[in-house]
Amino acid sequence: MAQLTFIQFLTLDGVYQAPGGPDEDPRNGFDLGGWSVPYGDEDFGRFMNEVFARPSAFLLGRRTYEIFAGYWPKHADPADPVASKLNSLPKYVASTTLEHADWAGTTIIGRDDLAKEVTELKERTEGEVQMHGSGGLARSLLAHDLIDTLHLLVFPVVLGKGFRLFADGAEPTAFRHTEARTTGAGVAIHTYELAGRPEYGSYAAE
Numbered sequence: 001m002a003q004l005t006f007i008q009f010l011t012l013d014g015v016y017q018a019p020g021g022p023d024e025d026p027r028n029g030f031d032l033g034g035w036s037v038p039y040g041d042e043d044f045g046r047f048m049n050e051v052f053a054r055p056s057a058f059l060l061g062r063r064t065y066e067i068f069a070g071y072w073p074k075h076a077d078p079a080d081p082v083a084s085k086l087n088s089l090p091k092y093v094a095s096t097t098l099e100h101a102d103w104a105g106t107t108i109i110g111r112d113d114l115a116k117e118v119t120e121l122k123e124r125t126e127g128e129v130q131m132h133g134s135g136g137l138a139r140s141l142l143a144h145d146l147i148d149t150l151h152l153l154v155f156p157v158v159l160g161k162g163f164r165l166f167a168d169g170a171e172p173t174a175f176r177h178t179e180a181r182t183t184g185a186g187v188a189i190h191t192y193e194l195a196g197r198p199e200y201g202s203y204a205a206e
Contacts, residue, residue, distance in 0.1 A: 002125035005149040007132050009036045015162035016135040032159050043183035052082045056127035061134030062095035069103040115144040135165050143171045150192040174198045
C-alpha cells in the first residue's frame with residue numbers, strides 16, 4: 001500500500017496561493033503570485049530532486065494539474081529528474097469538472113467519492129504517491145486522514161492575504177515532526193508524519 005506524501009510551499013502566514021508566478025492563480029484578486037521564486041537556490045533544488053526521486057505516481061488537484069500539464073510535456077528532458085518522473089509516471093487528477101486530461105498517463109478521479117477513490121489508489125499502488133501544491137485537495141484529504149506525510153516548505157515572507165492551507169474548520173490532527181533543514185536562502189523545510197488526534201492538557205496548577 002502506497003504512502004501519500006504532500007509537498008506544499010507556504011508563506012510564514014500559511015498562504016499557499018500562486019507560489020510560482022504572478023498569473024498562476026489570481027482567484028479573489030490575488031496579485032502577489034511568484035513569492036517563492038527568489039528563494040530557489042541550490043539547496044532548494046537539491047531537496048526537490050530528492051523528492052522527485054521517490055514517487056510511484058502523482059495525485060494532483062485540477063488547477064495544479066493544468067499548470068503542470070501546460071509546462072512539463074514541453075520540457076521532456078530525460079536527464080531532468082522532475083520532467084522525467086512527471087512525464088512518465090501515472091498521474092491522477094481529482095476533479096468534478098475536468099472533461100479531458102490529455103497529458104499522457106493521466107486518469108481523472110473524484111467525480112463520485114473522492115475519499116474512497118484515493119483510498120483505493122493507495123491500496124493498489126506500491127511506494128509513494130506524491131501530491132504537489134493542490135492545497136484545496138489536500139484540505140479535503142487531511143479531513144479523512146489520507147495524507148501520511150507532509151513536507152512543508154516555509155518561505156520567509158508574509159503576504160497577509162491568499163488561500164491558506166490550515167484554514168478555520170480544519171480537522172484537529174496531530175503530526176510527528178521527523179525532519180528539518182533550512183536552505184541557504186532561508187526556506188525552512190519540515191517533514192511531518194500523521195499521528196492521529198491531538199492530546200490536550202493544562203498548565204494550571206493541580
